[in-house]
Amino acid sequence: MKKLINSVDQVENQMITGMVKAYPGYLKKLDCGNVVVRAEKKTGKVALISGGGSGHEPAHGGYVGTGMLDAAVAGAVFTSPTPDQIYEGIREIATDKGVLMVIKNYTGDVMNFEMAREMAEMEGIKVEQVVVNDDVAVDNSLYTVGRRGVAGTVFVHKIAGALAETGADLADVKAIAEEVIANVRTMGMAIRPCTVPASGVPGFELKDDEMEIGIGIHGEPGTHRETLKSADEIVDILLEKILADIDYSGSETAVMINGAGATPLMELFILNNHVADVLAKKGIKVYKTFVGEYMTSLEMEGFSISLLRLTDRMKELLDAPADTPAIKA
Amino acid sequence: MKAERVTEILLALGSKIEEEKDFLTELDNVIGDGDHGINMARGFKAVEEKLGTLQTSDIGNLLKTTGMTLVSTVGGASGPLYGTAFMKAGMLMNGKEEMNLDDFLSCLDAAVEGVKTRGKSVQGEKTMLDAMIPALDAMKQAREEGLSAPDVLQKGVDAARTGVEYTKTIIATKGRASYLGERSIGHQDPGATSFTDMLETVCACITP
Known part of the structure; x- marks a missing residue:
């Protein structure tokens, strides 16, 4: 293996930290782990959180900012982030308009985000979710966990993020995200x-x-x-x-x-x-x-x-x- | 057995996973995303650190701590699944300072239910359940027949191994392996394998 890294167990952490150092005007890293949020929290809007394993850069941290995401959670390379990390992200960005989780359809991602959602809901945070499944390579049948969420997710971030920025309600932001997913x-x-x-x-x-x-x-x-x-x-x-x-x-x-x-x-x-x-x-x-x-x-x-x-x-x-x-x- | 012994067994699970790390990852490379061994080893390393500082005689506390640590360090699908399994067992053992064979079987029962619910899965989908459920059934039967604890565990291990073999013959319909469809036939499930590794470890630990 030939890679420009320092040590295998520091890959995710140093990537996120390096990204924040590159874009200090946009991003802030939470102390709890590899979670980035907007440098300045915006209230009065539905907050969008997404994430997944690391190794997909610029996804997902690169999409945090005005008109797109409010937080991105990075797991280990190609591994879903854990519920506690996602939960900390949700808590940080939550507004009284609620939080929308944009999840890519992988068994691990869905399970970890749903556990985080349960934790946030116990604290009274309003959370909804959409699951992106745009990959036509996978048959959408009873015999699979459904199609994978891949690059089309970026369109969901852009379009749902733009609507959220206008102060639209959680139900509307979720609906437009689902419309993008369907199309x-x-x-x-x-x-x-x-x-x-x-x-x-x-x-x-x-x-x-x-x-x-x-x-x-x-x-x-x-x-x-x-x-x-x-x-x-x-x-x-x-x-x-x-x-x-x-x-x-x-x-x-x-x-x-x-x-x-x-x-x-x-x-x-x-x-x-x-x-x-x-x-x-x-x-x-x-x-x-x-x-x-x-x-x-x-x-x-x-x-x-x-x-x-x-x-x-x-x-x-x-x-x-x-x-x-x-x-x- | 008391908390101290349970801790020893939990640590032994970690050593076993560390030993099997590369093999589990290799299995996952073929039909999944090639990280099962790596993720589980990372999780159990964190469990080892956590249990090292935990002074408790409450077995429920030990199991819950193990589950929560796995959930927050493993990631992927195995984190929530194994984490839920240990947490469910921990809830059952809440406040108890002694664990016997019947407790162990009840814990595994709770763990199986937890995995089914969290994974929205049933037997026959090429998952860890294909080792867990037959193992549990075999152990319950052996218990009814009045076998000793090591013998009961050995029956469970045998059934789990058969379950792993069975996963080679079926198509995955859950998890990332399901994307392969028929191409998943012929390969054993990494989750069923890691469960069997753990049960073998428990069996070895309690066999004199």
């Missing part, structure tokens, strides 16, 4: 694995000419493995699955080409070049495109495409002001 679909792939520092070995292996289609953001195996193809052909494979899932025809969309951590922007633009062409050919309008690293998987080489079907209200909220380390609008 966003993502699919990813990888050509090279990543290594969790504490484990020291890659999470999976791929031969030089192989790729994993439908991979999750923790390097979990996807739908299948096949021989590496050209960028355009890979885009076709991913888009086919996304477009088959909900009807985008005639809709305006927001597109996210998300780098997995070690994919150069050059390649992401090459991928977007074809995404835009395919969508244009199918009569799907692109209202806004995001190309970059939004929800990474350490140094994995790969990317995901997210496609959000927009309403006029979502468009407004997508464009509404945001000022966070990772997204400014």
Whole structure:
């Protein structure tokens, strides 16, 4: 394992501390653990908290700030944060308008956030939750825990965060978050694995000419493995699955080409070049495109495409002001 | 047995998990996200530190402390699940300074119920329950047949091991392994394995 770290057990702590030192105007770290909140608490609004394992930077700390999140909780690399950490985050940001937890659909994340919610509710804090499940690589059937929450989560942060910033009620903020979840679909792939520092070995292996289609953001195996193809052909494979899932025809969309951590922007633009062409050919309008690293998987080489079907209200909220380390609008 | 002995066994669980850390992680790499051993070892290391400073004769307190420490240090799904299991057992033993075989079986019963509720899961979904439930059933039966405590535990270990083997034959429908669908067949469940490791340790500790 070759990584720019000091010691395996300090990875998360030093990452969060370094992030706070980079953005002192935006972020403040709580003493209790790897929890960041806005440098200045804003009252009179629904407070948004999200989080998950570390290793997805800039998610989730990078989305804390005006118009997006109020707190982000970072667990160990690729491991859900613990209930006590989440609870401290909730307590710190809670307002009388309530708290919305934005959870990615993983068994551990859901359990830990729900335990934290129970703890906060015992103290009289009003807490609601939404669970993001945008990954079309996973069958949404009785036989799985449902689809995983991946890069589409960033759209939930942006749009629900924008509505919360206006002082809207908890029920409305939750409703718009659910509307985004219902309208966003993502699919990813990888050509090279990543290594969790504490484990020291890659999470999976791929031969030089192989790729994993439908991979999750923790390097979990996807739908299948096949021989590496050209960028355009890979885009076709991913888009086919996304477009088959909900009807985008005639809709305006927001597109996210998300780098997995070690994919150069050059390649992401090459991928977007074809995404835009395919969508244009199918009569799907692109209202806004995001190309970059939004929800990474350490140094994995790969990317995901997210496609959000927009309403006029979502468009407004997508464009509404945001000022966070990772997204400014 | 008294609190001191229970503490020794809890610490022995930690040593066993530390020994099995790499193997558990390897199992999890194949069908999960490759952190089960790492996370459990981190949790039990924290348990060791906590129990080192805890002076109590209350077995309930020991088990609750173990559960709460696991919840706040393990993370992932195993943290809430094993944490809940130990906390439920701790609630049952609240204020008690002595623990016998029947208490142990009641604790495991409470732990199984806790894991089912927290994980919204049942037997047959390729989870730790596939080792826990058969082990509990086998031990209850052995108890009824009047076997000695070490023999009862040995029956439980045998049933848990069979349960682990069984997890190789079924599709995961809970947890991250469920994303694999049929590709999860052939691989044993890391949670069922770590439970079996722990039961083996308890068995070894009480066998003269």
